Amino acid sequence: MLDKRVSSLSAAVAGIRDGSVVLIGGFGASGIPVELIDALIDGGARELTVVTNNAGAGHTDIAKLLASGHVRKIVCSFPRSAGSVVFEELYGAGKLELELVPQGTLSERMRAAGAGIGGFFTRTAAGTKLAEGKETRVIDGHEYVFEKPLKGDVALIKAETADRWGNLTFRMAARNFAPTMAMAADLTLVQARKIVDLGDISPEQVMTPGIFVDRVVEVQNPIHAGQKS
Amino acid sequence: MAFKPLSRDEIARRAGRDIPDGAYVNLGIGLPTLAANYVPAGREVIYHSENGILGMGPSPNAGEEDLDVINAGKQPVTLLPGASIFHHTDAFAMIRGGHIGLALLGGMQVSAGGDLANWSTGDEKFPPAVGGAMDLAAGAASVWVLMDHTTREGEPKILDSCTFPLTAAGIVDRIYTNLAVIDVADDGLIVREMVQGLEFDELQRRTGARLRLANDWRAIEV
Numbered sequence: 001m002l003d004k005r006v007s008s009l010s011a012a013v014a015g016i017r018d019g020s021v022v023l024i025g026g027f028g029a030s031g032i033p034v035e036l037i038d039a040l041i042d043g044g045a046r047e048l049t050v051v052t053n054n055a056g057a058g059h060t061d062i063a064k065l066l067a068s069g070h071v072r073k074i075v076c077s078f079p080r081s082a083g084s085v086v087f088e089e090l091y092g093a094g095k096l097e098l099e100l101v102p103q104g105t106l107s108e109r110m111r112a113a114g115a116g117i118g119g120f121f122t123r124t125a126a127g128t129k130l131a132e133g134k135e136t137r138v139i140d141g142h143e144y145v146f147e148k149p150l151k152g153d154v155a156l157i158k159a160e161t162a163d164r165w166g167n168l169t170f171r172m173a174a175r176n177f178a179p180t181m182a183m184a185a186d187l188t189l190v191q192a193r194k195i196v197d198l199g200d201i202s203p204e205q206v207m208t209p210g211i212f213v214d215r216v217v218e219v220q221n222p223i224h225a226g227q228k229s
Numbered sequence: 230m231a232f233k234p235l236s237r238d239e240i241a242r243r244a245g246r247d248i249p250d251g252a253y254v255n256l257g258i259g260l261p262t263l264a265a266n267y268v269p270a271g272r273e274v275i276y277h278s279e280n281g282i283l284g285m286g287p288s289p290n291a292g293e294e295d296l297d298v299i300n301a302g303k304q305p306v307t308l309l310p311g312a313s314i315f316h317h318t319d320a321f322a323m324i325r326g327g328h329i330g331l332a333l334l335g336g337m338q339v340s341a342g343g344d345l346a347n348w349s350t351g352d353e354k355f356p357p358a359v360g361g362a363m364d365l366a367a368g369a370a371s372v373w374v375l376m377d378h379t380t381r382e383g384e385p386k387i388l389d390s391c392t393f394p395l396t397a398a399g400i401v402d403r404i405y406t407n408l409a410v411i412d413v414a415d416d417g418l419i420v421r422e423m424v425q426g427l428e429f430d431e432l433q434r435r436t437g438a439r440l441r442l443a444n445d446w447r448a449i450e451v
Contacts, residue, residue: 027280027281027299027303027317028280028299028303029296029303030280030296030297030299030303031297077358077359077360077361078358078359078360079356079357079358080355080356080357080358081303081358087356088356091356092356098356098357100357100358100359101359102359102360102361102362102363102364103279103317103321103359103360103361103364104279104321104324104325104361104363104364104368105363105364107317107318107320107321108318108321108325110318111318122325122367123325123367123368123397124325124363124364124367124368124397125363125367125397126367126397126398127344127395127397127398128363128394128395128396128397128398129349129394129395130359130363171297172295172297172298172314173278173280173281173282173297173298173299173314174297175281175314175315175316175317176280176281176316176317176320177316177317178316179316179318180316180317180318207316224296227296
């Protein structure tokens with residue numbers, strides 16, 4: 001029997017090793033898997049590389065993870081935003097390495113990793129500072145930049161519904177990076193507001209097929225990042 | 230003769246009037262977002278947000294915000310009938326694949342050759358942040374830049390070549406400033422419109438690249 005359900009957040013994050021590359025879904029506050037992030041912090045894995053679009057706001061979820069001292073490097077597109085005080089302090093003090101990646105390239109690099117593609121050429125960033133040191137090629141008269149796949153050891157994903165096979169749906173635009181990250185990590189961990197019976201999610205409505213998912217844990221009333229619990 | 234530069238709202242109003250019926254449009258954060266308020270009645274424009282929405286509507290009423298329905302600036306928005314939601318890689322395939330017909334972006338500097346600098350002043354004191362700026366600039370079929378004509382200190386923002394780090398090279402099609410509407414043509418910058426009372430020589434003095442005045446130029450109406 002295929003059953004990806006686990007009964008606790010600590011079981012969901014069990015086995016994450018020091019030095020892991022951790023992909024974390026979310027754009028702004030929408031789609032941030034707050035409870036899984038807290039469990040990751042409690043699990044104590046260190047020297048992590050975190051891949052996520054923004055570098056957290058305030059002192060909760062991603063900001064809390066950065067402040068925990070467990071993160072060596074962050075890969076993201078827009079670290080500096082309203083309330084990104086923890087990131088700015090750590091970065092300013094030289095305690096956090098930053099790899100800045102254009103948002104679409106970030107997403108596409110993870111998709112490439114998930115789809116077994118060994119890299120791709122894109123026009124994004126051609127002729128800019130973010131292409132320095134990268135291979136370029138002129139294709140049909142336009143300059144393209146070579147970008148490598150970005151693979152995760154682990155992905156932390158927030159879903160709306162899941163079943164025991166790991167099929168997922170997402171709520172509104174909280175979907176953002178989740179389907180791509182789910183396919184790009186070796187171990188995809190999902191917190192879902194509701195775990196339903198097989199068949200309750202119509203096959204036509206499955207947004208991430210369960211093959212990309214490893215563990216699901218139910219978190220019935222998830223905290224929306226930045227909101228009080 | 231005296232002239233009065235356009236306000237931010239007036240720049241947005243002028244640009245909004247040119248957004249065509251039926252277009253798929255991405256609006257940058259800030260000034261470009263205001264342009265949506267000024268699209269003439271009767272035109273149907275489909276707004277895209279890079280976090281994964283097509284068919285964004287206006288801001289919700291107070292108390293009706295959905296924290297999972299936000300725009301690229303993380304502000305709450307609404308979904309129009311016909312809207313769709315999709316994941317990030319698809320959202321950027323729409324941009325990078327040239328499916329978004331038009332992007333209205335803010336600018337720090339634009340060059341005579343259509344280079345855009347709008348993500349970094351190169352000041353290393355601040356951590357860098359790029360978001361989707363490079364994807365939009367390089368990927369959208371058409372790029373219009375909305376910005377003031379000069380900095381607060383009066384330095385030109387339209388230059389022979391940008392001094393700030395580039396967002397993308399050779400991609401700007403049109404510039405809407407508080408003084409003029411300028412097309413970036415293959416052979417240089419062509420002034421289509423100027424604010425009432427502004428002399429061309431005065432506009433040229435406030436610009437760091439050579440301008441040509443279109444034969445059929447007009448005063449900007451807002």
